[in-house]
Amino acid sequence: MSTVSIPAELWLGLSGLSLVLALTSLALVPALLVRLPVDFVTTPPPSLRQRVAAASLTGLLVLLLRNALGAFLVLLGVVMLFTPGQGVLTVVAGLALTDGPGRHRVIVWVLRKRMVARVVQRLRARRGVTALDGLDATEPPTG
Numbered sequence: 777m778s779t780v781s782i783p784a785e786l787w788l789g790l791s792g793l794s795l796v797l798a799l800t801s802l803a804l805v806p807a808l809l810v811r812l813p814v815d816f817v818t819t820p821p822p823s824l825r826q827r828v829a830a831a832s833l834t835g836l837l838v839l840l841l842r843n844a845l846g847a848f849l850v851l852l853g854v855v856m857l858f859t860p861g862q863g864v865l866t867v868v869a870g871l872a873l874t875d876g877p878g879r880h881r882v883i884v885w886v887l888r889k890r891m892v893a894r895v896v897q898r899l900r901a902r903r904g905v906t907a908l909d910g911l912d913a914t915e916p917p918t919g
Contacts, residue, residue, distance in 0.1 A: 790859075793855075797859060800852060801856060804849065804866075805849075805865045805866050806899055806903070808869040809869060810899065810900055810903045814907075814909055816872075817908050817910035818909050818910040827839065842874075843875055846871065846873030847870065849867070849873065850871060853867030853869075853870055865892070867886075868883055868886050868887065887911055896908065897911060
């Protein structure tokens with residue numbers, strides 16, 4: 777059986793990336809999860825078409841930047857599934873910022889998972905933010 781030698785620079789680079797991703801998720805994910813509206817789980821958001829039609833030029837720029845940040849967080853979250861960090865919560869936070877089709881259903885599905893619901897509701901309680909409606913952290917896991 778032979779061993780594979782990985783250059784020290786690669787190890788150092790991956791370790792640095794892992795640290796940056798973990799610190800980024802620790803800073804951004806809680807901030808985004810406490811900003812979710814209380815009725816996020818129970819009320820579907822307006823369509824992208826409605827929001828674009830009602831937006832000013834500044835609003836469109838914010839929409840574009842928010843979607844770019846969301847896509848970045850989704851990618852970070854996927855990487856963090858394999859490295860240290862809050863991978864699932866980072867993906868949820870990223871999806872919450874994007875305007876992709878079906879994103880609300882996916883986010884609600886993930887948020888309703890018992891372990892995720894407990895973490896989110898505990899985080900919101902610690903920050904003095906009202907718990908999300910329609911999210912019971914004690915219910916048994918579903919599908």
